[in-house]
Amino acid sequence: MYWRKNDMDVKELIADAIIAAARQAMAEGVLAQVELPKVMLEVPPQKEFGDFATNFAMQLARQAKTNPRQIAEVIAAQLNSQAALDKQHPDALSWLKEAKLAGPGFINFYLRPDWLYDLLTAVLVAGDKYGQTRTGGGEKIQVEFVSANPTGPLHVGHGRGAAVGSALTNLLRAAGYDVQAEYYINDAGNQIENLAASVNARYLELMGQEVVFPENGYHGRDIIDTAQRIVDHSGEKYLAMSPDERLASFKELALAEKLALLKEDLEAFGVTFDVWFSERTLHDKGAIDATCQELKERGYMYEKDGALWLKSSAYGDDKDRVVIRDNGVPTYLAADIAYHRDKFVRGFERLINIWGSDHHGYINRVKAAVAAMGFEADRLEVLILQMVSLYQNGELVKMSKRTGQVVTLKELVEEVGCDAARFFFIMRSLDSQLDFDLDLAKSRSNENPVYYIQYAHARIASIFRQVKEAGIEMPLLENILLNTLTSECEVDLIKKIGEYPEEIALAAKERAPHHIARYTHELAGLFHSFYNQCRIIGVEPEFQAARLALVTAVKNTLRSALGIMGITAPDRM
RNA sequence: GCGCCCGUAGCUCAGGGGAUAGAGCGUCGGCCUCCGGAGCCGAAAGCGCAGGUUCGAUUCCUGCCGGGCGCACCA
Numbered sequence: 001m002y003w004r005k006n007d008m009d010v011k012e013l014i015a016d017a018i019i020a021a022a023r024q025a026m027a028e029g030v031l032a033q034v035e036l037p038k039v040m041l042e043v044p045p046q047k048e049f050g051d052f053a054t055n056f057a058m059q060l061a062r063q064a065k066t067n068p069r070q071i072a073e074v075i076a077a078q079l080n081s082q083a084a085l086d087k088q089h090p091d092a093l094s095w096l097k098e099a100k101l102a103g104p105g106f107i108n109f110y111l112r113p114d115w116l117y118d119l120l121t122a123v124l125v126a127g128d129k130y131g132q133t134r135t136g137g138g139e140k141i142q143v144e145f146v147s148a149n150p151t152g153p154l155h156v157g158h159g160r161g162a163a164v165g166s167a168l169t170n171l172l173r174a175a176g177y178d179v180q181a182e183y184y185i186n187d188a189g190n191q192i193e194n195l196a197a198s199v200n201a202r203y204l205e206l207m208g209q210e211v212v213f214p215e216n217g218y219h220g221r222d223i224i225d226t227a228q229r230i231v232d233h234s235g236e237k238y239l240a241m242s243p244d245e246r247l248a249s250f251k252e253l254a255l256a257e258k259l260a261l262l263k264e265d266l267e268a269f270g271v272t273f274d275v276w277f278s279e280r281t282l283h284d285k286g287a288i289d290a291t292c293q294e295l296k297e298r299g300y301m302y303e304k305d306g307a308l309w310l311k312s313s314a315y316g317d318d319k320d321r322v323v324i325r326d327n328g329v330p331t332y333l334a335a336d337i338a339y340h341r342d343k344f345v346r347g348f349e350r351l352i353n354i355w356g357s358d359h360h361g362y363i364n365r366v367k368a369a370v371a372a373m374g375f376e377a378d379r380l381e382v383l384i385l386q387m388v389s390l391y392q393n394g395e396l397v398k399m400s401k402r403t404g405q406v407v408t409l410k411e412l413v414e415e416v417g418c419d420a421a422r423f424f425f426i427m428r429s430l431d432s433q434l435d436f437d438l439d440l441a442k443s444r445s446n447e448n449p450v451y452y453i454q455y456a457h458a459r460i461a462s463i464f465r466q467v468k469e470a471g472i473e474m475p476l477l478e479n480i481l482l483n484t485l486t487s488e489c490e491v492d493l494i495k496k497i498g499e500y501p502e503e504i505a506l507a508a509k510e511r512a513p514h515h516i517a518r519y520t521h522e523l524a525g526l527f528h529s530f531y532n533q534c535r536i537i538g539v540e541p542e543f544q545a546a547r548l549a550l551v552t553a554v555k556n557t558l559r560s561a562l563g564i565m566g567i568t569a570p571d572r573m
Numbered sequence: 574g575c576g577c578c579c580g581u582a583g584c585u586c587a588g589g590g591g592a593u594a595g596a597g598c599g600u601c602g603g604c605c606u607c608c609g610g611a612g613c614c615g616a617a618a619g620c621g622c623a624g625g626u627u628c629g630a631u632u633c634c635u636g637c638c639g640g641g642c643g644c645a646c647c648a
Contacts, residue, residue: 058590
């Protein structure tokens with residue numbers, strides 16, 4: 001059938017038919033000659049409005065200077081007569097039962113139910129690949145996320161970045177982008193010196209010396225642990241060194257340890273990176289000097305008060321920024337500029353950075369730097385993630401980074417589990433501040449949306465265990481009478497499964513993984529509803545086979561969507 | 574003061590300019606001789622305020638009010 005042609009989904013076919021009908025109407029002079037807008041098709045809010053609807057006529061009304069209802073009438077009539085013709089030549093519009101004018105100028109499409117069964121067949125044939133699209137067109141994208149300083153454990157805020165970043169990476173891959181996940185290690189600069197000084201202070205304390213803790217030091221318990229490990233391993237060895245030597249040694253030791261812990265925590269959270277990029281290599285390889293030189297040559301650097309400044313205000317930043325301090329030490333921005341240059345040089349067409357909202361003021365200067373280097377600033381997308389607050393027993397869990405009073409990602413994962421933590425981080429839009437309800441995330445009950453979704457998957461797995469035990473044989477797909485799936489809950493389920501590819505395409509385009517969380521929850525909901533209304537095992541063989549085919553498609557789709565979020569799809573719970 | 578994000582049901586949040594604004598939690602009321610009750614069915618309850626653009630605004634724009642986060646030669 002025409003609408004099952006490769007790579008064509010029913011919406012595209014409807015859209016094409018609408019365009020054709022509008023052209024025909026213009027050719028016949030019943031519609032003014034105008035440029036046609038893109039056809040927007042949606043699933044109408046109510047079932048009486050058919051399977052799909054478009055506001056095409058209303059979009060057209062402005063330009064055509066005609067009543068939208070009149071335009072809709074013309075196009076609908078055109079489509080209906082074409083459909084009637086095509087019934088004799090089962091090609092083009094044979095899928096269309098009726099196109100109908102409605103409301104202020106909508107055209108509602110009522111389709112023959114066959115489209116659902118062919119959709120379901122296509123889903124089953126696609127198997128694990130179902131949902132993957134090519135909307136990304138293989139664009140080379142780098143996603144950089146977390147990039148927390150290796151000076152202490154990851155906390156819950158980093159957890160949101162980690163969950164969202166990895167989900168976005170998976171999502172973009174599913175949508176056909178060529179994605180690389182990268183972590184930028186801030187292993188140079190002041191914070192590393194502070195780390196070394198903090199470890200040094202704790203070390204000396206453990207060796208019984210009175211010390212003044214460094215002003216910008218890290219107060220976390222983990223620093224004491226690091227110092228203790230050094231004592232356990234090497235005892236007094238470092239006391240004999242000069243302070244400078246000792247600090248240098250502690251710097252390397254602490255850095256290596258912190259980095260290893262970072263990787264460990266992230267892996268336990270299901271997050272892996274393709275590249276761990278060291279800031280230090282930029283300094284060591286002279287990339288910062290080279291970048292400054294290039295910017296100088298391009299005319300975007302100047303000296304003032306002994307420092308070297310980037311003329312970032314030329315590209316929309318509030319003010320110019322210091323790149324090399326008057327003491328000759330590059331600022332963090334200097335390294336960041338060199339880093340972004342390096343990313344572009346590596347051949348990425350697009351860069352996505354995921355930052356915490358406390359860094360949003362940094363966007364303009366980096367984009368300005370990118371532009372000053374001659375790259376299109378739009379090729380750098382910075383996604384800002386709002387803050388996370390933890391709630392327990394209905395109360396805010398107070399945290400203070402300065403005093404080391406933080407809930408770490410590791411603790412969170414131990415407390416609520418990896419799956420629940422990831423889901424809670426992913427389920428909100430990036431723009432929304434996240435109130436993380438620890439009690440809800442921990443509860444192993446129907447209150448918890450993660451379990452609700454996973455339970456749907458486990459239930460289906462359970463059904464198939466029983467199918468196997470009972471020795472029920474599944475007929476070949478082409479022998480299953482899918483058109484026995486006619487009840488409302490079955491039809492709803494098939495339609496929802498059918499929406500999956502465009503959910504992926506949309507979520508990827510908008511860099512919004514929370515759409516997948518919402519979709520998965522809706523799909524699970526429709527399944528549970530179906531499950532309560534329709535028996536699967538033990539009904540008439542043709543119904544049984546069709547329903548087993550349906551739940552297979554549900555199971556595959558759930559597993560795929562959960563996989564994008566980095567959440568397991570358990571067969572038992 | 575300036576910039577970014579957010580104000581939608583009692584609470585936490587979805588809502589790509591359109592037809593009767595959706596979900597979870599909470600509250601209230603139903604459903605187990607039946608494939609996993611970690612489930613299902615039902616009820617009450619809402620777009621911060623004021624303008625503007627539009628045939629049509631919860632959605633876009635402006636102002637105000639309220640909340641969060643920033644405004645370094647820190648990262």
